[in-house]
Amino acid sequence: MTDAPKDAPIGLNRGLTNYGDTDFARYLRLSMARSMGLSSSLLKKPVIGIAATFSEFNNCHRGVPDLVEAVKRGVLAAGGLPREFPTISLGEPFLNPTALVFRNLMAMDTEEMVRGQPMDAVVLVGGCDKTVPAQLMGAVSADVPAIQVVTGPMSTGRWRGERLGACTDCRRFWGKFRAGEIDAETVEEIEGNLATTAGTCAVMGTASTMASLAEALGMMLPGTAAIPAVHADRIRAAEASGAAAMMLAAKDIRPSQIVTEKSVENALRVLLAIGGSTNAIIHLTAIAGRAGIKIDLNRLNTLSDETPVLVDLKPTGPFYMEDLHAAGGIGAVLRELRPMLHLDVMTVSGQTLGERLDAEPGYVDRAVVRAREEPLQPQGGLVALFGSLAPRGAILKRAAADPSLFEKEGRAVVFSSLEDLAARIDDPDLDVQPEDFMVLQNAGPLSQSGMPEAGYLPIPGKLARAGVKDMVRISDARMSGTAYGTIVLHVAPDAASGGPLGLVRNGDRIRLSVKERRIDLLVAEDELERRRETQPDTSAKAKRGYARLYREQVLQADEGCDLAFLRADPEG
Template structure:
């Protein structure tokens, strides 16, 4: 190859031996050992990031998706080469999958950057996998398409539909309240997850798949296809073909993920009443492109974006119903007046062109019209105030509106261990009008910001039929959960935020209308508490935990590592 020609395929990024021709010769010799013909080795190379793992049931179908992508690449004149990365199975990881999201993003970025490929197809699905892949790919900067594993299908159980994991939380609440016994909860356990794929509801995995489509990173209409549907494989094959078109056109991930497409994704998030986790993930993805997600701007968008999708955990339907109802395309067509329509998508079309070619069938039971929404305002809102100077998040679509304007007494749990030890103590001093407060569960805590914000209703209150009360923490909440729950309080307790100094009996006021959350303790008392209640930061002596501790940012900055952002500079 002449030196003035751009390297293609296996000639890209040659290993440095001080002799480029030798490096190319040695690489091709080794590639031939894989059984490839010399003609195929001259084709553009498409990397396929595979996240199959037996520790990740959501990804059970990944090998079939890889095969389908390969078919599409080969048929379109490319050479597909699969490579593995870390896989994040949400319920299997300790302390939490979020703790490892940035590690997976680094793995993804460096394998894309370090191996010779002209474009990449990302295959994943479980909650933190999709954002980790997008973060890494955006930093690497190649033409990129994402393929998701798709949601699970529901099961028929004793005359009702079951799907993880909103229904698992519903049954667990029944079990805690003494409404069902050990045998019944074990029976439910065996009937909640009956197919491959991600959670069957609009949890974090489905939310992030939906937002990836809204960003333009998935092919149109592919976010909600059930994992076991043949269309899921056809979508993967089509993605394998489409990535070659992006490579030929020179359209990279940076052309698709822009400030305007991030705002489109926020609009869709609000309209589908998606997971609160998506705020953290979108903020981290945007940060890789030097884009700031402003929580005040989120509130502005929320005020003008109606809730259109009636899915669990806030509604009645499941992801398979959304697919049959018209998918995310149906949602985005309703939002067209609010969207930036000139954004590029992975189909090679602008969003405007893409929405014009969509089938216009919509099941209005599942996807409401813009003029007749489920709720007039978006499903999420950011709160600010003396308890959360840098913001906190409330999923108001999943909350009890009667608790939106309320003042209550704080019942404080200093850690997850303290919560587990005392929440069901019959002597716990708590009433339904109190505010449960959990400290030290944020990004700088030893627990790494787990999905612990869904504090369980104390048993003695649950036994009386109480279903919801105000709960506040610096933790996260599963996208499959529900309740009047204030999350992501920032700064978190472990970094010395006001949350660290809340005491039992303090008064807290919440106002969703005013977007406020206030700790009603005067500044002189708070100053005294800062002196007498020292905060001991989480310390880690070695390895990834030490890197995490030294680099991780707070929730309002997406919990990314400072050095991985497009514009590093801790704030």
Template sequence: MSDTEDHGFARGLTNYGDRDFSLYLRKSFASSMGYSREMLSKKIVGIAYTPSGFNNCHRHFPEMLEAVKRGVLAAGALPVEFPTISLGEVFLNPTSLKFRNLMSIDTEEMIRAQPMDAVVLMGGCDKTVPAQLMGAASADLPAIQLVAGPMMTSRYGEERLGACTDCRRFWAKYRADEIDGEEIGKIEMRLATTAGTCAVMGTASTMACLAEALGMSLPGTAAIPAVHADRLRAAEATGAAAVRLLADPVRPSQVITRKSVENALRVLLALGGSTNAIIHLTAVAGRLGIDIPLTWLNELSDTTPVLVNLKPVGSHYMEDFFFAGGLGAVLRELKPLLNLDCLTVTGETLGERLDAPADPVDRKVIASAAEPLEPQGGLVALFGSLAPRGAILKRSAADPTLFEKEGRAVVFSSLEDLANRVDDPELDITADDFMVLQNAGPTSASGMPEAGYLPIPRKLSSKGVKDMVRISDARMSGTAFGTIVLHVTPEAAQGGPLGLVRTGDRIRLSVANRSIDLLVDEVELARRRAAFSPTLRDPETLRGYDRLYAEQVLQADEGCDFAILKPTK
């Protein structure tokens, strides 16, 4: 055999002890798929392909795949798709976060094990994009992200609807007896009516924007609606861009740097984006040895304005954001704050991108930096005796009247306890109390679900209470809203202070001071600590991935990644 170039089907040969035989055998089997000898000699763009009957966000992926392939073929390479795990946010038990790391392993190993010279990452639904970026960062093959795009909105009467902030808004009305079962049933069928991710600035759209801000996806592609023709044109352009990476490789480790991560954090704060993005960005950056201390988030938050008027923070939807100018308009407003020398997958720097002529901007949706919606960023980290390693509050989606407050704790020891008691008419709770949920963190049996959006007890919601302080070691959907303190670290199951809180304790929240404190003296806390029984699961009683997860998952401030997936020294 004379073909000794290490690319395309000759890349990473199966080892039979005879390289020429390995290549001969591989091409023999590849030819059974109908490839000509010319095609068998081309460089390969792999396409990590994630459709699933359990992932409504990705139901348009077959059409997108054809567009990616078209772009690859037209640019002179061979496209080869391969399946990986797909994570449909609402279809997974106990929570999609538990399987993000599994998808990242799948992505990393299939990129590394199979013969490809570059890879297109097709993802969208909340955890798929971070999983793919994590896997691609670890494999460090030239890679480019292509996202699903958001849903278009629907209508109910005179109201415009979009998943999933409106899902929560109408469910709150239903719980408060403002609408009946028949009406909530009608609304249920009109909240999510097209392919694509949630129609608001939830986790999926936040991560799409952060992928673009990092430089891992093509400029202007984060916000294109899933069903818009531009989404297919973006897919075709992404395929062509992947081919350009073959001639002039740009690897994830060159794109995802401390400077580009800082840019992404600025964008997150300006978007008033999802709290989940802190966990995901920390995990992605961590794969390349880049730490994101929560103190860094606060430093950036103090000098980054909120610019985007989208639900759940504002009033508009992702399709409005796209037509208003998209992420490019946000980046231009943030330009004085950004690291402009960061390399992107196009081979250009961020600064070179922003030097291009700008499209018109709709200021009702994207504010100028001179007249921002809020002068400081949408997220803030809190520290104190209740959260020694930090907690997160999405202040842009919270009630400012609750930011400086002391309250009595009403404790729920688990999700089961919450479900059993929250609507009990005898529950001793007022609107001035702080609801506290324990044992919902990453190593708990629940696996850190999006349960931090604790429901307002029916006895209060029926009287018009719309918000109150809620505290937990859980997460919250990026589509949710309220004065909700999340990701309390260390978690309760690990023996963190959150696990020592008892109903009747006083807690002080101060957003101005970035603090959350349990007002219980150290003597009493020491007594409780001595009597504490951890709720950690014993890995010896588990098997398979469940056991691996229990043994390896890290805390929220480390991105909930696995210890074994961090880079080796």
């Protein structure tokens, strides 16, 4: 990597609007820029774009304006001109049918605004679950020097002497409510104490996982993934990122030089070691796909067998993201994994990963980040399953599951849709036993529901009241990174595209073997063929707009649920 050519256009001279007269285009642009009160000296500086995602429909992003101001300070101090611009913002609980459907739209927005506007580098400011992957997908495709800044996790609250944080605790208390252990008044009281500060979920959910992976990929400054949203260091990290963007522009260090096969594998190692969200497999696959890199689920299994779980955060442990920050952050995890990592990969700090890890490690709290020789679990938190029920794969978060259910055969109790699930799950006459396998169909990427976080099927009311805490649950849906249980997700191909999941009927036998990495439907092929002949079309239909584009182009979970035409090789 070398400095950009001296004669290359910089700042507002980049990408002039085409009027058929280059000099007129420059003259007109500068005159319009002067109308914003900018001095002539500033107009000659390198331009750093700031993709801002504040929205009053996104609670995670309440602190974005403060972060943007800090980025601007960093850019100005480093001799550049910061220019803030808005993009789509995705607030996970505020979108219908689900935020995943709009991730690709936000990625398109980010890509085109970065490419289409005159900037020498861009700082991506986001946080909520689908926002960070969307920004990274867009940045990789645009391939302009880029750096990620995240909003940071919430701080925990207190309730009746107990420490609470969204959203693992919200699921725990909702389960107690469904089981009749607490009443509606108590649930409402808890509701007001789960999310009490700005920032993303306080646990190792999808937002925190993606922040961690952005740092592991090298797209975020070292040590910044886990800083709490309300901590002063979060503001300082944003300022430093503005200055770093100026360095990236000067050296022309682009995402294509950072997001490589080696750095993607490093990120997968970190994902496994932190017991991260299952959603991250989909997002990292989509990000890698923008760089022409394929994530092989068989390779994931190999890495998982080699990589221990080192981080003891909820939903699988007792700690929160603020504890990980105080314990040494993702840097502490990377140092433990060092012998397993590719150390020659470049990062947005201008250093290789190896150079970063050569620095003094500092304090590490071993209650939160274990030593590699004394892991929480000897193998990684995620595993891919294959078999007649999931020919292209499925995902199980074994770190959050009950090992007693890993080698099991059970009877299928089938729900044909989310509506069917909602209508029957608490029916006292539902024919279901604790040893059964609950199966949800038509919740994948091609379904009407657009692959929501519905894979965390609730324990049927009558079983919950009887004390049942976990069952095998199978679907083509996703689940929140804050959830837990023996849950098989992302079954591909999905039911709506004609996958075998859609052929399961009540009473069928299914076999799960985590040891053998298999999930099989124990039904004869001739019977399945008869079912295929009468199987209704359950795929989503849309006449116009983005919904139609999405339905026509969306890929399966094993390909990251990106839109086919947005990948590095659209025909591949």
